[in-house]
Amino acid sequence: MRWAVILAGGSGTRFWPLSTPARPKQLLPLAGPTSTAEQAVGRLEGLVPRERILLVTGAGIAPALRDLLRLPAENVLVEPRAASTGPALVWASHEAWRRDPDAEVLSLHADWVIRDEPAFRQTAAVALATAATHHRLVTVGIVPTRPETGYGYIVPGDRLDREAQAVRRFTEKPDAATALDLMADGALWNSGLFAWRAELLLEQVRRHTPEIAPHLGLLDRGDVAGFFQRITPVSIDVGVLERSPDVAVVPGRFTWDDVGTWDALPRVRIRDGQGNVAVGPVHFHDAQDCVAWSDAEPIVLAGVRDLVVVRANGRILVMPRTLAADLKSVLDRLPREVRDLQ
């Protein structure tokens, strides 16, 4: 049967001061009236029933996510520690396999904004079908719309059928010139949307992933804490997909955004005629290409451009949009009592 795994870990500070440890990015209504985590569950409707949706997350936000998403309690898998996507997806796939030895797993992230949901669902169905037909680990590659340097790229290889191709190689975060070359060569963004038969993933891990393989027996015995204690953190891409010859890629033609920083908001929100994005009581006056968010007091932005202005959780942040990706370095220099939010 079909299962879904939603990865909802990661605290993150890239939406400070809106994001907090207890309410990180995936719980925020960044792209609309509901959180991206709610949207992630919503987009599985008709594809995977709720009782077969597994959520992998951390202890800090598990209660909030459980309340928000109303998933069966036993479907919320709380990681003993954050250890990248490899152990998380292996554990969740193992869990699906334990409950259903024929489990076909679709894996996605809780912080995505996807504009074309029908296209997403169609792609997900193709990925699941490809995984079953070709007996491969399937990754969905998004057709790039810009030479983004923050993503990984997949260079497709031999064609397997009308939709699927083998993978020639993965390339992590290229520089701008390389990104342009990759686009020209038909490379795809590595989306993090995967499909596989759980049994195949476990078999591939046993073969290619020494960081995890020796400890799979602990999962067999239900010792999740022991498993996470012993494994070495590794991403599913590096630990499995890049090492396995049995990987396929199918193209995804939906618009996909992981809304990585404040600067990304204008990509996923409605802009006014001057390119500004406002959430909450914000008043623009001759402002251009600004991002403004207030959870309380009205903000007036006059005569400025390319700024991020946020009032949230008792803090006010003003920075150029170009600095959004480096927000962490700003926060690192703030006094703890200003930086740390409840």
Add this chain to the structure above:
Amino acid sequence: MRWAVILAGGSGTRFWPLSTPARPKQLLPLAGPTSTAEQAVGRLEGLVPRERILLVTGAGIAPALRDLLRLPAENVLVEPRAASTGPALVWASHEAWRRDPDAEVLSLHADWVIRDEPAFRQTAAVALATAATHHRLVTVGIVPTRPETGYGYIVPGDRLDREAQAVRRFTEKPDAATALDLMADGALWNSGLFAWRAELLLEQVRRHTPEIAPHLGLLDRGDVAGFFQRITPVSIDVGVLERSPDVAVVPGRFTWDDVGTWDALPRVRIRDGQGNVAVGPVHFHDAQDCVAWSDAEPIVLAGVRDLVVVRANGRILVMPRTLAADLKSVLDRLPREVRDLQ
């Protein structure tokens, strides 16, 4: 005897959202821990005793000023309406004359920041002495430090003594090129610091100021409301000083600032090494030449320059410093419920 008149009218919105109708600029601690109105009273110490300091203000802020400045109740003159400086100074001078026919009046404003208080007091004493010796209306001209286009200039004429000169002409707000010429010609800024015998001012008004003269009898009869109802608003400069041949100017060498806008704060406040001014919990990170004020939440300014960021009275304002002088046009376009403050 010596009297002082402090003009403390004017609501003003140029320090929105910090200034409010009940707490305008002169009641704000713009340049230090106390308000400029308190500083105005303080700088008269040793020059004019408190019981002979008259304050002219509006009904809205009179209670707050009375509480703050602890002046005798009968010394707080509440204008029935704002009608520029002419009627205010005529009324106050008339009031001083009524109580003391030999009154010598020093007139100043409640919103000044003066760096060199001893120099101010010395200049004020010279102005009062000049008014008595030469039987003239005396204005203090500040030696300009920049070709400011927002001020009026005084071009001095014949020398009367070592300190005083007659006035050749007044020039209102020149353009930048003219301001440079005026500076080169030895013109002085019209400061609004005046001295005169009350009796002489009233005599000159009778002779030169048809906007006010016909209604002086109402003041004689104590009908202040009637006086303000009938006069035509006019500034003391236009209505009297520019028309009278009996005017003298004495130079003021103190640093004087009327802190007209948010942009002026760095002139009267301590700046950090990057030219930033902060009041309240403000954190700069690679910010330059910014003005930031918070009465509550911490503000973080990162990677920006030449910005004004204010959080006060439940509003947040972000604008370039260059826009500070046009703040009114920004406020005019705001919804009333955002603009209007209690």
